Amino acid sequence: MLNPKLLRTEMDEVARQLGRRALKIDKDWFSFREQKRKQLQTAAENLRNQRNRNSKRIAQGKAAGQDVSEIMDEMIEINEELGTSEAELENYTTEINAWMLTLPNIPHESVPDGSTEEDNVVIRKWGELPNFDFPVLSHVDIGKKLGGLDFEKSAKISGSRFATMQGQVARLHRALIQFMLDYHVAEHGYVEVYVPYIVNDASLTCTGQLPKFEEDLFKLATDSPYYLIPTAEVPVTNLWRNHIANENELPAKYVCHTPCFRSEAGSYGKDTRGMIRQHQFEKVELVQLVKPEASWRTLEELTQHAEKILQLLDLPYRVVNLCTGDLGFASAKTYDIEVWLPGENTYREISSCSNFLDFQARRLKARWKNTATGKPELLHTLNGSGLAAGRTLVAILENFQDNQARVHVPEVLRPYMGGLETLSF
RNA sequence: GGAGAGAUGCCGGAGUGGUCGAACGGGCUCGCCUGGAAAGUGAGUGUGUCCUCAACGGGGCACCGAGGGUUCGAAUCCCUCUCUCUCCGCCA
Incomplete structure (x- = not known):
């Protein structure tokens, strides 16, 4: 597998190099999904962060005998939102990973161009x-x-x-x-x-x-x-x-x-x-x-x-x-x-x-x-x-x-x- | 094929719902001690990914065999799978 970072940051160069193998890379296909993936992942991580913090507050609140129902209500909302973005994220990552598995290695510069x-x-x-x-x-x-x-x-x-x-x-x-x-x-x-x-x-x-x-x-x-x-x-x-x-x-x-x-x-x-x-x-x-x-x-x-x-x-x-x-x-x-x-x-x-x-x-x-x-x-x-x-x-x-x-x-x-x-x- | 037990960090091993990335021990690294070593002693010691910092560093998320589920919350409860071990059977 090629370095995903390279695909994100040097896509034009990767496409050019793989072009030597007579392979056409759909750059737009990738960059669209990659952008979506990133956005959804950040969103999901932020939501999980909120969930983790609330979880601790519930644990501490319960231990101190306080009423935690307000936090619990908040959690229901967070989880709903998280579920949606996770599902969407999953779609994109699966698609991107499957695509990356089909990309061959980049030929070294000392490899001669040719078809047969x-x-x-x-x-x-x-x-x-x-x-x-x-x-x-x-x-x-x-x-x-x-x-x-x-x-x-x-x-x-x-x-x-x-x-x-x-x-x-x-x-x-x-x-x-x-x-x-x-x-x-x-x-x-x-x-x-x-x-x-x-x-x-x-x-x-x-x-x-x-x-x-x-x-x-x-x-x-x-x-x-x-x-x-x-x-x-x-x-x-x-x-x-x-x-x-x-x-x-x-x-x-x-x-x-x-x-x-x-x-x-x-x-x-x-x-x-x-x-x-x-x-x-x-x-x-x-x-x-x-x-x-x-x-x-x-x-x-x-x-x-x-x-x-x-x-x-x-x-x-x-x-x-x-x-x-x-x-x-x-x-x-x-x-x-x-x-x-x-x-x-x-x-x-x-x-x-x-x-x-x-x-x-x-x-x-x-x-x-x-x-x-x-x-x-x-x-x-x-x-x-x-x-x-x-x-x-x-x-x-x-x-x-x-x-x-x-x-x-x-x-x-x-x-x-x-x-x-x-x-x- | 039948019956049972198990899978946690480099290793051993605790943890049966909340502040657990995970006690404790060993190993390893760095230091102290020593003429040198052993013993002793102090500190550190996972991976991935993202954000941040001039840098040292700081922070988020995920990972306790794999995948799913229950739950506000899972290493811990439930289901499926994989693997390992023990006994019996069969067998090169």
């Missing part, structure tokens, strides 16, 4: 693209030949956009997850956490998936509003809901492996083949909560933490700065890391690293006690995939295939594969 992913700006590239002197296979074909990747079986079990893995491929997938977790814990100082995969609506509102993007989620058919998590970001960031941290708790750095569930509504016909876009996939997520002054530096660090995994796996990638049109709802700035996929002859997103500034923290009420001021202040939240395991598996199958019907296992994964150096088909 075509306008994203490549920041850097790493690794050399492989040169194959034989017809390159896609991960779908390799997986099938290995007998380890099956989409028909999962279609039978569940439907489209699900993968079934078996044998060495399933183990390689698991090895990737273990390796990423271990590395981020040992080398980057993250704390491993295990969290629920089902969350309530409040958690999703705090991280920004709700109320606007409910159609992207799998909602359980229970009485209470339960959803499958679309990313570990939701439960992990919500660990800090309603928490005021001491300085020594910061920065908080979590690494978490979870499955992720996405309805992929609106992506019909997109990436239908293979395991690029699935309803269910595994991801190792990095989440940080930091002091505001540290968040921009942290975004660079966190992105590099994710990149490091690709470097150790020797997978070529590039980092792009998402343009305003491609930027996520809650994010102020996002670096996507895109891995090279020879089977598609293109780069594909494998990680998304974002700085949300205080946007999520405001909804979460995630704060820290600033020792300098002695006051609680909002934290900044960041997260990034480190990495999406399914897509990393795809990248390995495609980049490390050879003309001998083999896939070479990256060295860092071999300890997790019982020393296995190649998968053969």
Whole structure:
């Protein structure tokens, strides 16, 4: 959520900034309701003040054995008036709050303007693209030949956009997850956490998936509003809901492996083949909560933490700065890391690293006690995939295939594969 | 699934209708004491929001799990929900 004060005092500037996201703000709609709200709130508070004062007078009067019926009569009038203004106030605040929940974060100045992913700006590239002197296979074909990747079986079990893995491929997938977790814990100082995969609506509102993007989620058919998590970001960031941290708790750095569930509504016909876009996939997520002054530096660090995994796996990638049109709802700035996929002859997103500034923290009420001021202040939240395991598996199958019907296992994964150096088909 | 108990500030814990943002204890912070420490001792110590002040500060409103209700007045009474704990049953 954006700072309400900013909306009240700098509305023109906010509207201009959000305009970069091709969003039109109805300034008059807001200022009218905001003015009403303020007026009604002041009125209600004054009436409550009168009521509280009279209440004390009644208590004291009764104790002294005096007649308090006059004050009681006055109270009836006050309460009548208060009831009216409270009801009206409630209408306006509900309306304003609902509206504010639909406003996305303000893009940072370093975010390029643009409408589609075509306008994203490549920041850097790493690794050399492989040169194959034989017809390159896609991960779908390799997986099938290995007998380890099956989409028909999962279609039978569940439907489209699900993968079934078996044998060495399933183990390689698991090895990737273990390796990423271990590395981020040992080398980057993250704390491993295990969290629920089902969350309530409040958690999703705090991280920004709700109320606007409910159609992207799998909602359980229970009485209470339960959803499958679309990313570990939701439960992990919500660990800090309603928490005021001491300085020594910061920065908080979590690494978490979870499955992720996405309805992929609106992506019909997109990436239908293979395991690029699935309803269910595994991801190792990095989440940080930091002091505001540290968040921009942290975004660079966190992105590099994710990149490091690709470097150790020797997978070529590039980092792009998402343009305003491609930027996520809650994010102020996002670096996507895109891995090279020879089977598609293109780069594909494998990680998304974002700085949300205080946007999520405001909804979460995630704060820290600033020792300098002695006051609680909002934290900044960041997260990034480190990495999406399914897509990393795809990248390995495609980049490390050879003309001998083999896939070479990256060295860092071999300890997790019982020393296995190649998968053969 | 059945039966019961509970939810109060950083923690423990009192408070069953009025002057309660909340006793008391612990913790923590600052000070005194001390060669230094412990013990002792004094003071302070919630959050949000609005108004006010040059500043220090001062003031209003709200918050005792959440939401509703009763009442002139609710931490306290009533209803609903959520969560926690204990026992029984079932179970990975």
